[in-house]
Amino acid sequence: MTGARLVPVRTPRDPEGVVVVLHGGASRGDRVMVSPAQLSVLRMVPVARRIARAGRSRLAVHRLLNTHRGWDSQTTPVMDLAWALEQVTARHGDLPVSLVGHSLGGRAALLGGSDPQVRSVVALNPWVTPADRADLRGTRVLVVHGTDDRIAPLSRSADFARRLAATAQVGFVAVPGARHAMLRHGRTFEAYAAEFVTATLLGVPPGSEALTAVLDGAAYVEG
Template identity: 75%
Template sequence: MTGPRLIPVRTPASPEGVVVVLHGGASRGEQVMVSPAQLSVLRMIPIARRIARAGRSRLAVHRLLNSHRGWDTRTTPVMDARWAIEQVRDQHGDLPVALVGHSLGGRAALLAGDDPHVRCVVALNPWVLPTDRVDLRGRRVLVVHGTADRIASPSRSADLVRRLPAGTDVEHVLIPDGKHAMLRHGRAFEEWATEFVVTTLLD
């Protein structure tokens, strides 16, 4: 059975930080494999490349392909994200890690962000539930949501931001008329994610 996979975007010899980019993608039944060509995977490539360019030779950037589509009952994207954190630590050493995710990947980034090696979390149009709870104190958190998202509720992500423990360093940004796929105003999503990650890991 195929497990999660890491795809290197940029792997400099001596990076100062590591970025793991997490895709979304709704379930298509139990144990349905992730295709590298599915749209939810492809839409994260420009973001990963932009962060890699901005980080120059100072950031290692990887894209994660999950074990299965959606939120499988046996293997969740959170488990895959935690696996990816361990993999990049084995490869690059004890460096600060940024998680950048979209939709279900945004939820996974938030819920896996309590890993002690994670320095910052970026959740783009995250698909979250009212029951989601996580303690992200000690990390920087950015939630960016399009106001016209009809797939992942902007109000739910706003509620999650409010539920974060007091003292969490969190920024919540709304993109007017932004939709779930980030095709409209895509550059705004990319710019917010890139600047936040580069500033946090390198400054």
């Protein structure tokens, strides 16, 4: 049983797709509950709002609040995501879904994105490990990572993307000078997430050259 929550950002009457936005956040002790006011949660509010604006009345957008902070061994963010996808199906039917996550939320999106309804995954500065493996066969994946991230090294997510490319269509965009919290280059991360989601769920051509190259098959792009 999970204590996760779905927070609606936009719920149009007849959406064509659904987006679930996943926060990060390191552990602060054993089984510490997630607070809606913690910085890692608030960091994803502008991302979710940017996606909602881009999707207009065509996309339902929800933010997932995990059960516990960090990666709890008994209730992981992947388990919370599985619960959230069940809720999405109950509320919206079998619409295509896109997952957008930052840090550990990016890891959860990558490791938990194998649900058949998931059409695409966006991982922003994902915190992954060398042992992580995922099979996202048939899913479009975008990894966006700051070159100056000292918390989740770009090299790890680049290695993960290369492994994942064996089963999925993966694009990797590096953001020069960006750090883990996405503060100085926040709008860049938001724009990439919104454009990739609307392109993969709604068929809207992206405005950026980097994402156009990714959707055309480029594996690695400097943003």
